[in-house]
Structure formats: C-alpha cells, structure tokens
Amino acid sequence: MTDAVLPQPAAPPAGAPGRVDRMRTGLKRRYARERRFKLYGLLAIGVAVGFLLLLLGRIVEQGHTAFYAHTVTVPVYMDPARVDRAYPQGTNFELLAAEQALARLGLADDAEGTKSQAMRGLFSSELKFIAADRVQRQPELIGRTVPIAAPLSDDADLYFKGEISLDTPAEQRRLSDEQIGWLERMRAEGQIESHFNSALFTKGDSTEPELAGVLGAVIGSALMLLVTAVIAIPLGVGAALYLEEFAPKGRLTNLIEVNINNLAAVPSIIYGLLGLALFINWMHLPRASPLVGGLVLALMALPTIIIATRSSLKAVPPSIRQAALAVGASRTQTVFQHTLPLAMPGVMTGAIISMAHALGETAPLLLIGMVSFVPGVPHGLTEPTGALPSLVYIWENASERAFHERTAAAILVLLAFMVVMNAAAVVLRRRFERRW
Incomplete structure (x- = not known):
C-alpha cells in the first residue's frame, strides 16, 4: 500500500512578502499612534489633576489657619468706681483690662497712656461685650476680680499663627517689639490658649476679622x-x-x-x-x-x-x-x-x-x-x-x-x-x- 502524498502548500504569489511586511509596518505604526494617544490622554489628565491639587493645596495652605484661633484670659478687677452698674455696656472694659495687664507685668503706663493703648490693641473688642454681659447678669461681680476670656486681636492672632515675625522690620508690621514681648510673657504664664474657631461658623460678617463668620x-x-x-x-x-x-x-x-x-x-x-x-x-x-x-x-x-x-x-x-x-x-x-x-x-x-x-x-x-x-x-x-x-x-x-x-x-x-x-x-x- 503506497503512502498518501500530502498536498504541498502553494507558493506565495509574487510580491506577497513585500505586502505582508508593509502590513506589519502599518500595524506597528497604528499601534504606536494608539499608544501615543493613550499617553497624551494620561498626560492631560495628570496635568489637570496636578493643577487641581495645586489650587486646592494653595487654598488649604492659606485658609487652614482660620479654623483655629487664640483666646486670652485676663483677670479684671471690676472697680466699683469705674464700672457703671446701671449701664455696664458704657464701661471701657478694654482699657480697664489693659491697665491691669500692664500692672501684672510690672510695667507702668506713661502720662499719655501709650502703653495701655498698645496693650489694648492686643485684645479684641469682644472683651468689652463679654465683660459687660457678665456684669449685667451678675451685678455682685462688681468689686471682685473676674477672669475674662476673649479673642485676641487679629494682629496678635496672626503672630501666633506665624504670619507676623520678629524678623520682619518693625516699620513693616503692625505689632511692635514691645507688644510681641507682652504676648510671649502672657503665653508663658498660660493666659493664651489655642482652640477651634467655632465663631467662624456661628457668627455673621464683621468689620473685625477675629469676629467674622460665614x-x-x-x-x-x-x-x-x-x-x-x-x-x-x-x-x-x-x-x-x-x-x-x-x-x-x-x-x-x-x-x-x-x-x-x-x-x-x-x-x-x-x-x-x-x-x-x-x-x-x-x-x-x-x-x-x-x-x-x-x-x-x-x-x-x-x-x-x-x-x-x-x-x-x-x-x-x-x-x-x-x-x-x-x-x-x-x-x-x-x-x-x-x-x-x-x-x-x-x-x-x-x-x-x-x-x-x-x-x-x-x-x-x-x-x-x-x-x-x-x-x-x-x-x-x-x-x-x-x-x-x-x-x-x-x-x-x-x-x-x-x-x-x-x-x-x-x-x-x-x-x-x-x-x-x-x-x-x-x-x-x-x-x-x-x-x-
């Protein structure tokens, strides 16, 4: 019995290898274009995400300090000679607290009251309303020393947030060397504390930054x-x-x-x-x-x-x-x-x-x-x-x-x-x- 003769593959037509090579070359180019297109797309997405992160990072960097604030606790002697019993809101509690804060630091005011005014600039005007409200609700506090916790002024608050530095020339900042020294002494004595700024979410707009809210x-x-x-x-x-x-x-x-x-x-x-x-x-x-x-x-x-x-x-x-x-x-x-x-x-x-x-x-x-x-x-x-x-x-x-x-x-x-x-x-x- 004779062996079966297997059919031989037909010879490729003339010019077929050249066409196959051209097809392969074309496919390689097309796949390369597709890869480049995907790369360009990923690059565009990366650039967009990068700019978004840069924007959000800059906003967070500038705004995260607004979510905490500093409060100063000042013992204030409610001098009967200076506190108005009938209308406590008319009393200048800010000046009263400033003068007594200077005395506790062992400092004497000058004739023009320059130092007391400088000390007063470290306290927010909210101190006056807090003290007046306490005296109005508790008249028996007159004649006693009462600790009043109030926000620091905006400049003093910025100093503790690192926005104001002693390295800056004195004429280019709103706090003097003397005021910064007072703040450091009060912080060393535990009078100044940092806390979450709830006023940012519980108060409306104000002309004073430390009291402004959304x-x-x-x-x-x-x-x-x-x-x-x-x-x-x-x-x-x-x-x-x-x-x-x-x-x-x-x-x-x-x-x-x-x-x-x-x-x-x-x-x-x-x-x-x-x-x-x-x-x-x-x-x-x-x-x-x-x-x-x-x-x-x-x-x-x-x-x-x-x-x-x-x-x-x-x-x-x-x-x-x-x-x-x-x-x-x-x-x-x-x-x-x-x-x-x-x-x-x-x-x-x-x-x-x-x-x-x-x-x-x-x-x-x-x-x-x-x-x-x-x-x-x-x-x-x-x-x-x-x-x-x-x-x-x-x-x-x-x-x-x-x-x-x-x-x-x-x-x-x-x-x-x-x-x-x-x-x-x-x-x-x-x-x-x-x-x-």
Whole structure:
C-alpha cells in the first residue's frame, strides 16, 4: 500500500512578502499612534489633576489657619468706681483690662497712656461685650476680680499663627517689639490658649476679622437656593415636558429650542443686569435680598434644567410610550405615569447640578447689591443678606491681612457645599438609573 502524498502548500504569489511586511509596518505604526494617544490622554489628565491639587493645596495652605484661633484670659478687677452698674455696656472694659495687664507685668503706663493703648490693641473688642454681659447678669461681680476670656486681636492672632515675625522690620508690621514681648510673657504664664474657631461658623460678617463668620452668608445662600429651586425646577421640568412630549414640531418649536440653548451660554453678568432692571428698578423688590437673588439665579438655572430634562426624556425608550398607549393610557397618563418617572434620575441630576452652578455665581449677586457689608444673620426672604460667593469677594478686597485667611476658609466652605451637591447628584443617578 503506497503512502498518501500530502498536498504541498502553494507558493506565495509574487510580491506577497513585500505586502505582508508593509502590513506589519502599518500595524506597528497604528499601534504606536494608539499608544501615543493613550499617553497624551494620561498626560492631560495628570496635568489637570496636578493643577487641581495645586489650587486646592494653595487654598488649604492659606485658609487652614482660620479654623483655629487664640483666646486670652485676663483677670479684671471690676472697680466699683469705674464700672457703671446701671449701664455696664458704657464701661471701657478694654482699657480697664489693659491697665491691669500692664500692672501684672510690672510695667507702668506713661502720662499719655501709650502703653495701655498698645496693650489694648492686643485684645479684641469682644472683651468689652463679654465683660459687660457678665456684669449685667451678675451685678455682685462688681468689686471682685473676674477672669475674662476673649479673642485676641487679629494682629496678635496672626503672630501666633506665624504670619507676623520678629524678623520682619518693625516699620513693616503692625505689632511692635514691645507688644510681641507682652504676648510671649502672657503665653508663658498660660493666659493664651489655642482652640477651634467655632465663631467662624456661628457668627455673621464683621468689620473685625477675629469676629467674622460665614453663618450669615451660608443662610443667605441657602435661602436663595430655596427660592431658585421652588421657581426654576417646576418651570424647567414643565417646559421640557411640553417641548419634548406635547409641542408640535415646527419652526416655532425649533426657534424656542435654539434660544434655550443660547440662553444656557449667556454670561452670568447679563442675568445680573436683567435682575437689577426687572426685579429692583421695575418691581421694586428689596435690594440684596434672598428673594431677588433667588429670582436671578432661577433665570440662570432654567435653561440648564430644561436641557437636562429633555435629554433624560429622550433617553426613555419609545417602546415604553407605545406600550402605555397600546393598553389605553392617554397621552398625559403616559407622560406623567411612565415616561417622567423613568426619566426622573436624570431630571434630578440636572436640577442639582444647576443648583450647584448657581451657588457659585458671583457677578449677578454683586449687581443686585450683595457687595455691601451686612452683619448678622437673615431671618426672612426680604431682608438684606450676603452669600458665600459675595462674601469671598468682600473679604478678599478687605485691607486687613487677617481677612485673607478667612477668604480661603470661606472658599473651602463653598467648595464643600458644591461637592456635597454634586455627590448627591451622582448618588441619585446611580441609585435610580436604569440601563436599557
């Protein structure tokens, strides 16, 4: 029996090796381009993350000192000859504490009272109100020595935070060598303590940096966002539903869609001018109030909410609508009982992101009067108030050096609000989103 003859492979056609080599060379080039493209993408992401970390690091570096403060405890003898029993607030407790602090250090004041005034400059004006409040509540303290704990002045506080140094020439700093020596002696005696600066979150704005807080601005921003949400979300969702589900397609609808997209790109300062002309000059609503601020921010948020809602409605499969209509549901029932509930995660995400964007706007708030100093905390929608973005603007332009650290602290608070809102949008989308 003869062995089977195996078929021999056919000889490659002429020129085939050259084509194979060219194909391999082309593949190598393509893979090299893909690797370079990925590398460029990673490099771009790295640069963006690097700049973000640099920005956040600079803000944290400048603002972390605002989250702690220094308090001085001064024993004050409530001299009956100088304390006004009927009206303690009229007593100059700051000068009284300064004179007695000098005496405990073994120093005598001069005829002009220069040293007592210098010592007085180390104490915050809050000392006067704290002492007066204690005397008013406990009149029996008059004639006794009472320890009064009060914040240090902004310059003294900056010295203990390392912002003022003896190495700096005396004419270039606001604390003299003598004042710094007094501070060191008081710290050595245990009169000065460092603690968490709760006043930053429990007080409103103030002309004195050591007493300034963000509470008024936080409440003002919250009230504005409340007005914005109440107005913009229902109107935006309703407009999107009509345009996407009910409006007949035609030139008018296309014109409206184009204008909505254009309004989303209008600079925010234009909305501020519109709010100034419409809500303040024409409707005579209270200037710098959360009501006016919320109305202006609602105008800004409307295009974003409409666009996000329409995109969410388009993402719902047409089969859902067809199935609902097939079993006898009306057009309205189909939209509100089937389409809108399925699109709600995207609607909520768009609404929250638009609110977060409105929270960080500054230009329109400045144009409606939120650039002025407003102490205290607002208690209504028509009272003058500040907002976190405008507070950052005001503090950064203040002349006192201690306001600069509080500016960075206010930016961190604002960023925390925006991170929380954006995180809520992500959680809601992942929690309720459906894959089709």
